[in-house]
Amino acid sequence: MVRGAHRFKICQYSYGNVGTDVNADGFIRSSTFRVGGFDWAILYYPHGYGDDSEGFISVFVEFMSKYDGATALVDLRLINQVTGEPKSWCSFFREDEDPIRFKSGSFEEATWGKERFIRREALEDSVYVRDNCLVIECVITVLGELRVSETKALCEVHVPPPNALQHFGKMLEDTSTTDVTFKVEQETFAAHRAVLAARSSVFQKQLSEPMKKKTSHITINRMEPKVFKALLHFIYTDSLPKMDDLDRDENNAVLQSLLAAADQYDLERLKLMCARILCTDLDVENVAGVLWLADKYNCQKLKEACVDFMDSSNRIDVVVASQGYQLLKRSSPCPLTDAWEKRSRARISFR
Known part of the structure; x- marks a missing residue:
């Protein structure tokens, strides 16, 4: 069996089915996600589906693959936006139960869910709605067909998983x-020029044979030791180090500096890893700085995440008024600040 999960964020929750995001049939469909080789989507009916669902929202999972069928278990959940933990609200998720058989075709065969998922009034001021947003999580377990072979291998040789990165x-x-x-400042780090050159085109040029005698001892300027240490850890292990000793703000600052270092040394994977984590840890104080960073180092997805965060639920007014935004505006003006301020003033005037 193959298990996968997808989170669907409903913005402007209080507006119900007003707006272009709502289908003519009264539902919003999530983006398509893939689990077990099949395509799926979440259907959200802000005012319910069917005559008996008045006052409720309805939620379904939809089988999107054409001319095919799948057998699966489904768990539809709501995300507690205070703790980040999911709570199961509509489940068909026990492996000892007969699973659901999905087929492309009619609505009944292609969907499974609950018409009376939860009362809308129960969501008001609950932990599941924050900043006018609701997050639905769908966990799907796709079950494969049972196959029995008539032959049996004479012997089985166990091969351990790859461990090259552990040795590096x-x-x-x-x-x-x-x-x-x-x-780096007052700290010294030892490394292997062959490993550095193999991982980074910048180090490859810096540590090439003609430069060997000149590059036995290198001083790194404008970088903190903990950032360079994390950079070396990635080069040798292809992963980020644990930073449990840092608080949230310190961890965010290191990731921002590490993204800049990754761009400097042409480590695209590290750059994207940092961007992905920064996307999930935005707040009104740091989003302006992260937006400037994304613009400077051409991280388009991170830039889009910052803009979406600022625009979602009228956050831009709070962001423009934040200390982080004002400091950024004075020290390193972002190309987008003027546009966002104009939009903020326009919203205030409209109100």
């Missing part, structure tokens, strides 16, 4: 074979 990580800890050192 140990190389970073062992300084006996290093051949280049970096001084």
